[in-house]
Amino acid sequence: MKVVFLDRDGVINEFPGNGKYVTKLKEFHFVPGTLDALRILTQEGYSIYIVSNQAGVAKGVYSKQKLEHITRNMLRDVRAMGGRIKKVFYCTHFSHAGCECRKPEIGAIRQAFELANKTIHSAQKAFFVGDTESDILTGHNAGCTTIFVLSGREDRRHMRGWKIKPDYVARDLLEATDIINERNLLRSSQRKRRALTVKSVRRRSNEKAS
Ligand SMILES: [Mg+2]
Numbered sequence: 318m319k320v321v322f323l324d325r326d327g328v329i330n331e332f333p334g335n336g337k338y339v340t341k342l343k344e345f346h347f348v349p350g351t352l353d354a355l356r357i358l359t360q361e362g363y364s365i366y367i368v369s370n371q372a373g374v375a376k377g378v379y380s381k382q383k384l385e386h387i388t389r390n391m392l393r394d395v396r397a398m399g400g401r402i403k404k405v406f407y408c409t410h411f412s413h414a415g416c417e418c419r420k421p422e423i424g425a426i427r428q429a430f431e432l433a434n435k436t437i438h439s440a441q442k443a444f445f446v447g448d449t450e451s452d453i454l455t456g457h458n459a460g461c462t463t464i465f466v467l468s469g470r471e472d473r474r475h476m477r478g479w480k481i482k483p484d485y486v487a488r489d490l491l492e493a494t495d496i497i498n499e500r501n502l503l504r505s506s507q508r509k510r511r512a513l514t515v516k517s518v519r520r521r522s523n524e525k526a527s
Pocket residue numbers: 324325326327328447448449469470
């Protein structure tokens with residue numbers, strides 16, 4: 318199962334600013350290249366999930382209905398460009414709520430795999446792409462390969478202070494997509510090489526036997 322988890326603000330759409338939220342459709346702007354990235358990942362057979370903290374709902378900055386309206390439009394635009402997002406997980410609780418769905422907790426990731434009848438161990442083959450330390454921590458906590466993108470809130474300077482470093486740094490989601498595809502090609506060639514080795518070992522032992 319090929320899986321990619323994506324943060325939303327700062328990865329898919331432009332970061333709205335520190336302490337700010339995307340409260341209406343007018344404030345939602347795709348990061349350039351994102352729609353292409355989502356199409357490529359879809360064509361490559363990835364299941365794409367969004368995992369996003371939206372505490373602005375708990376704070377009453379915008380309603381759940383507004384959030385759903387923004388999401389519907391986002392999904393429509395993604396589909397129109399040939400991409401497909403399997404599911405969007407939002408945590409709409411306060412940061413102090415102690416819920417399992419707020420990053421860096423991994424409740425959403427666990428749920429995504431449960432829905433696909435897989436355990437959390439599958440996360441080790443998955444990727445997590447985000448623009449903050451909290452995203453990288455989330456991916457790390459779940460066991461994913463992590464990619465930090467510079468299209469959002471934090472940059473390389475922030476990264477110096479992080480306890481957990483990302484596996485990769487990319488300019489944006491489009492560049493992260495290249496990394497994901499390359500990693501997968503590498504993995505499948507390693508698998509092929511292993512399979513060939515097993516075959517030649519078998520052949521050799523057969524030759525010995527005869
Ligand atoms: Mg973000």
